[in-house]
Amino acid sequence: MNANLPLITILGPTATGKTSLAVNLANILGAEIISADSRQVYRRMDIGTGKDLSDYQINGKQIPYHLIDIVEPGTKYNLFEYQQDFLKAFTDIQSRSKQAILCGGSGLYIESVLNGYKMASVPVNEQLREELNDYSAEQLEQRLKSVKKLHNNADFDTRKRTIRAIEIAEYQKTNAAAIPDFPKIDSIIIGVRMERAAVCQSIYERLKQRLRDGMIDEIQALLDSGIAPDDLIYYGLEYKFVTQYLQGEFSYNYMVEHLNIAIHQFAKRQMTWFRRMERNGFKINWIDGLLPLEEKVNLAMEILRLSEV
Numbered sequence: 001m002n003a004n005l006p007l008i009t010i011l012g013p014t015a016t017g018k019t020s021l022a023v024n025l026a027n028i029l030g031a032e033i034i035s036a037d038s039r040q041v042y043r044r045m046d047i048g049t050g051k052d053l054s055d056y057q058i059n060g061k062q063i064p065y066h067l068i069d070i071v072e073p074g075t076k077y078n079l080f081e082y083q084q085d086f087l088k089a090f091t092d093i094q095s096r097s098k099q100a101i102l103c104g105g106s107g108l109y110i111e112s113v114l115n116g117y118k119m120a121s122v123p124v125n126e127q128l129r130e131e132l133n134d135y136s137a138e139q140l141e142q143r144l145k146s147v148k149k150l151h152n153n154a155d156f157d158t159r160k161r162t163i164r165a166i167e168i169a170e171y172q173k174t175n176a177a178a179i180p181d182f183p184k185i186d187s188i189i190i191g192v193r194m195e196r197a198a199v200c201q202s203i204y205e206r207l208k209q210r211l212r213d214g215m216i217d218e219i220q221a222l223l224d225s226g227i228a229p230d231d232l233i234y235y236g237l238e239y240k241f242v243t244q245y246l247q248g249e250f251s252y253n254y255m256v257e258h259l260n261i262a263i264h265q266f267a268k269r270q271m272t273w274f275r276r277m278e279r280n281g282f283k284i285n286w287i288d289g290l291l292p293l294e295e296k297v298n299l300a301m302e303i304l305r306l307s308e309v
Contacts, residue, residue, distance in 0.1 A: 007090070007185050008304065010103040011036070011110055012192035013270040014263065015202040016289040017296070019055050021192060022103035023063050024297045029099045032064040034089050036104025036113075039235055041082075042073045044222060047215040048238035050206070066093075074227040076164070076234070082109050083117065083182060090185070102187070107273030114189075114282065116182040122171045132163050140166065147173060158234050188307045189282060190300050191274060194289040203263050207256070216242055237262055 008031070010022040022033055033056070035041075039049040046053075056063045066089035071077050086102075086109075093100040104110065111117070132140060140162045148169040194202065219242045222232060232243040238259065245255035278284055285303045287296050 007113075007187040008099065008101045009036075009110060009114065009187045009189045010101060010192065010300075011107070011189065011274060011284070012105060012289065013199060013267040013274075014050075014105050015199060015206050015267065016192045016194050017293070018103055018105065018192050019052060020293060021190075021287075021296050021300060022101050023056055023058065024293065025300055026063045026099075026101055027058045027061065028297070028301065029101075031099035031101045032066065032093050033101045033103050034086060034093075035065060035067045036102050036106050036109045037068075038077075038082075038106040038109055039239075040068045040104075041070050041077050042075075042235075043069045043071070044225075045073050045218070045235070045239070047210050047213050047218045048242070050210070073222055073235075074231045078122075078168075079108065079112055079117070080122070083112055086113050087183070105270050107270060107277070111273075111277060113182075113185060114187055116184055122168045125167050125171070128167055128170060129163060132166060137162075144169065158230070160230070160234060188304060189284045190303055191284040191286045192289045192296070193271065193286055196268075198290055199267050200264055203267060204260055207260055207263065210238070211256070216246070219243060220246055237266060 008025070008029075010018050010025070012018045025031065026033055037049065039045060040051050042049070051068060053068070056065055067082070067085055070085065090100050102110065102113065132143070135143065137159065140159065144162055144166050147166065193199075215238060219232065219239060223229065223243070223246065229243050229247055232239045234240075241255050241259040241262065244250065245252060250258075274284060287299050289296070291299070
């Protein structure tokens with residue numbers, strides 16, 4: 001396996017074992033992993049984002065990884081920043097004649113790289129924000145739909161996120177000519193998936209383990225450090241529901257039940273995104289996530305071998 005191969009991408013919905021497959025492939029290929037997770041970029045957000053950094057060690061060997069723990073919690077890391085950080089890491093890996101493996105479940109981040117989205121650093125538009133402050137949630141939704149083609153409902157998670165999405169879309173509409181091209185990067189794509197019932201069970205077991213591991217204490221510590229509750233709620237899922245629980249908005253049992261449901265819905269949206277990628281021409285080589293790890297690694301290596309023929 002030579003370093004001139006295109007990028008290898010390992011994708012799939014949450015709780016399907018993407019990281020373990022990517023790490024074991026990296027161990028065989030002498031590769032380095034670039035994370036494609038929209039929340040693992042934040043420091044001190046470890047349990048709730050499932051960093052599992054110990055997974056990057058095999059038999060005492062550290063597998064190099066990139067774009068994890070690179071910004072402070074409370075900030076709003078965006079897609080433009082991710083593209084630039086990815087390109088910097090990818091170029092660095094290639095300059096050292098190493099293989100890069102892109103691994104994660106954030107379909108937007110993955111597709112922004114593989115599809116070469118044209119992005120720009122979008123400044124704050126105070127005038128637009130002042131105008132949008134008077135809009136209802138329904139009006140904000142309609143305004144966003146009028147300026148942006150939507151692939152999921154993530155932009156509607158919070159009012160702040162919807163306003164920012166409108167701000168970005170409006171800027172891109174009027175500044176398209178000034179946005180630089182992103183280089184084309186070919187990739188062999190391997191997907192990990194399970195039957196829905198298995199994904200649901202895996203999600204619930206993982207949620208219970210994260211709670212045992214101290215996820216609530218982790219989020220309380222972030223709040224105690226001065227991060228505003230709204231900033232944690234912005235990150236969604238675990239950080240949204242646990243923060244609301246800690247703010248006394250609902251009971252522990254309600255939090256666990258509805259967080260579990262929300263993660264199931266998130267996994268379903270991820271698969272919807274990946275299926276859309278396939279319809280748009282991306283070839284995803286799917287592997288059953290319930291197979292033993294050794295068998296998944298062997299299948300992935302066979303996919304890579306055949307891609308060189």
